[in-house]
Amino acid sequence: MSKIRKKILPYFLVSPYLGHLLVFTTFPVIFSLFLTFFKWNIIGPMEWTGFSNWERLFSDRLFWQAILNTLKFLIIHIPLQIIVALALAEVLNQKIILRGFFRAAFFLPVVISGVVITMMWQQLLGFETGVINRMLVSIGLGKVGWLINPDVAMVSIAIMATWKNVGLYVILFLIGLQTVPRQYYEAADLEGATHWQKFINITVPIINPTIFMVVVLSTIGGFSLFIEPYILTQGGPLNSTLSAVLYIYKQAFEYYHMGYSATLGVFFAFLIVVVVLIQKKYIETVT
Amino acid sequence: MKLLKKILLYTILTAAALSFIYPFIWMIMASLSPEHDINSLILFPSEFTIDNYQSMIxxxxxxxxxxxxxxxxxxxxxxxxxxxxxxxxxxxxxxxxxxxxxxxxxxxxxxxxxxxxxxxxxxxxxxxxxxxxxxxxxxxxxxxxxxxxxxxxxxxxxxxxxxxxxxxxxxxxxxxxxxxxxxxxxxxxxxxxxxxxxxxxxxxxxxxxxxxxxxxxxxxxxxxxxxxxxxxxxxxxxxxxxxxxxxxxxxxxxxxxxxxxxxxxxxxxxxx
Structure with missing residues (x-):
């Protein structure tokens, strides 16, 4: 092989990536920042508007409600996810038969499209005829307005999202739990430690990296909440399930406010990075 | 004590597994039921029908x-x-x-x-x-x-x-x-x-x-x-x-x- 060919070859191999990166990542990021200073409906000419998109963002009550809704979703979803996933992983980590079956069952919703999951739960959570309310009534309890009560609707979505994703985190925790050396538990047993003490003092510190990973993954996933409210409620009732992504989507593709929705996108992406960095700092200092 | 723990473990696992599988089975059964049967708690419809699929297609x-x-x-x-x-x-x-x-x-x-x-x-x-x-x-x-x-x-x-x-x-x-x-x-x-x-x-x-x-x-x-x-x-x-x-x-x-x-x-x- 000639020397020049040998020099060029690696660049030839990485060229598809570099081309793709330039067109679909680098340019869009720069263009996004650029767009935040323009008003544009994509068909007409672009109109320079200075900082007015940014001013509008800070006074746009609906956008801030969408951010708060998304945070509300995360505050319910993440702890619930960690508790349920850890509990199920802990149970699966015991000596049990059919472990493979249970693992596969927990994981099933993870592989199914969110569209299917949402349509299914839409029926289960229905007010008059939904299966869950019927069960509640049959054991003598009242109906719950899972999707029609503005105080409850986001909680329902958070529970549903947890149900969909928890199987993945069970597996991640299970892998983490298997790295805890048996001798630690045996030593603690000799000291007469309770189950709970062993869990808090041995298990949690060792699987801490997994906890961090789960927090970050479900934060990033949760921030992109879109299809669930899109199908279930279209952001209602009373905008209580309007997620940030759904709002950005509506601004761009229902009202064609390209400049403004790009501004929202840039701001929201920045917010995600900040939240993840804070979580990292916090989890590092706690342990 | 040991037996009790075992029973508890399997109860949790079975309940969890059911909660992950049941909605899918319910959905498949409901899609095969006539409209008036959907949303009943019973898993098996009074009659199976593929009307829903024909109508969807x-x-x-x-x-x-x-x-x-x-x-x-x-x-x-x-x-x-x-x-x-x-x-x-x-x-x-x-x-x-x-x-x-x-x-x-x-x-x-x-x-x-x-x-x-x-x-x-x-x-x-x-x-x-x-x-x-x-x-x-x-x-x-x-x-x-x-x-x-x-x-x-x-x-x-x-x-x-x-x-x-x-x-x-x-x-x-x-x-x-x-x-x-x-x-x-x-x-x-x-x-x-x-x-x-x-x-x-x-x-x-x-x-x-x-x-x-x-x-x-x-x-x-x-x-x-x-x-x-x-x-x-x-x-x-x-x-x-x-x-x-x-x-x-x-x-x-x-x-x-x-x-x-x-x-x-x-x-x-x-x-x-």
Whole structure:
């Protein structure tokens, strides 16, 4: 092989990536920042508007409600996810038969499209005829307005999202739990430690990296909440399930406010990075 | 005490497993029931019917959508495997200027929230004239940072002797990658393949944005619009039939290959 060919070859191999990166990542990021200073409906000419998109963002009550809704979703979803996933992983980590079956069952919703999951739960959570309310009534309890009560609707979505994703985190925790050396538990047993003490003092510190990973993954996933409210409620009732992504989507593709929705996108992406960095700092200092 | 603990463990596990499986069974049964039977707690309908499926097929081009989804997912998976292994190979097995920089950029782009590129990418599709074409569903997804990292990792674990021997036999680098090295990293190929296929198959936000023409819609998009639009005429059974149709290919594949699914998704933590 000639020397020049040998020099060029690696660049030839990485060229598809570099081309793709330039067109679909680098340019869009720069263009996004650029767009935040323009008003544009994509068909007409672009109109320079200075900082007015940014001013509008800070006074746009609906956008801030969408951010708060998304945070509300995360505050319910993440702890619930960690508790349920850890509990199920802990149970699966015991000596049990059919472990493979249970693992596969927990994981099933993870592989199914969110569209299917949402349509299914839409029926289960229905007010008059939904299966869950019927069960509640049959054991003598009242109906719950899972999707029609503005105080409850986001909680329902958070529970549903947890149900969909928890199987993945069970597996991640299970892998983490298997790295805890048996001798630690045996030593603690000799000291007469309770189950709970062993869990808090041995298990949690060792699987801490997994906890961090789960927090970050479900934060990033949760921030992109879109299809669930899109199908279930279209952001209602009373905008209580309007997620940030759904709002950005509506601004761009229902009202064609390209400049403004790009501004929202840039701001929201920045917010995600900040939240993840804070979580990292916090989890590092706690342990 | 020991027995009590065992009983408790299995009760928890069975209850959990039921809660994950029951809704799917309910959905399949409901899609096979006449409309007035749906939403009863009883699992078995008074009579089985395929009316809902016939009605769905007459209302939306679901067969075409199945083709579109399969076609798009196959193209994306194929190209992703080819391009990502080329880059992964260069990064792990070759020494060149800028290698570390490219590696750093790959890691950096993975942390970049997709929202920052969403709107400009839509504008690109409009300007390229790719709205309502397969190009908008495939070209932006033909390479993935994550797949590159997995291939890099896999290639790093192979002995240099394989590559040297192939070079002495006069193999070019592309032939080395695809005919000599690929057979040695089958697990990685399966994992990357499953992830790429699933990501494409389940994607719904992007198709909603770039496809308006019904004949070109992917399954999740078509089913979503069917669920929120008025065409199902508020009939639950028909909507559920379309959801079952959308879920079935993955459920069946999952039944046979669940180990690979779990393995690949656990290595990434990626969700749809």
């Amino acid at each position: 007459s209302k939306i081009p679901i067969g075409r959508a199945l083709f579109n989804s399969t076609f798009v997912a196959t193209i994306n998976t194929g190209f992703s495997l080819i391009f990502s292994s080329m880059v992964g190979y260069a990064l792990s097995r070759m020494d060149f200027k800028g290698r570390n920089l490219i590696f750093f950029i790959i890691i950096f782009t993975m942390t970049l929230p997709f929202l920052i590129t969403l709107i400009p990418n839509y504008i690109l599709m409009v300007k390229f004239g790719w709205i309502d074409t397969y190009l908008s569903l495939t070209v932006p997804f033909m390479i993935s940072a994550f797949a590159i990292l997995m291939f890099r990792q896999a290639f790093m674990g192979l002995p240099q002797a394989i590559i040297d021997a192939a070079r002495i036999d006069g193999c070019g680098e592309l032939r080395i990658i695809f005919t000599i090295l690929w057979p040695n990293i089958k697990p990685t190929i399966i994992m990357v393949g499953i992830l790429a296929f699933m990501a494409s198959w389940n994607e719904v936000l992007w198709p909603l944005i770039v496809i308006r023409e019904e004949q070109l819609m992917t399954m999740p998009q078509l089913v979503t619009l069917f669920a929120v639009g008025g065409r199902a005429e508020a009939q639950i059974g028909v909507k559920l039939a379309s959801a079952v149709f959308l879920a079935m290919p993955i459920i069946i594949t999952y039944l046979f290959f669940q180990k690979y699914f779990i393995q690949s998704m656990a290595t990434t933590g990626i969700k749809d």
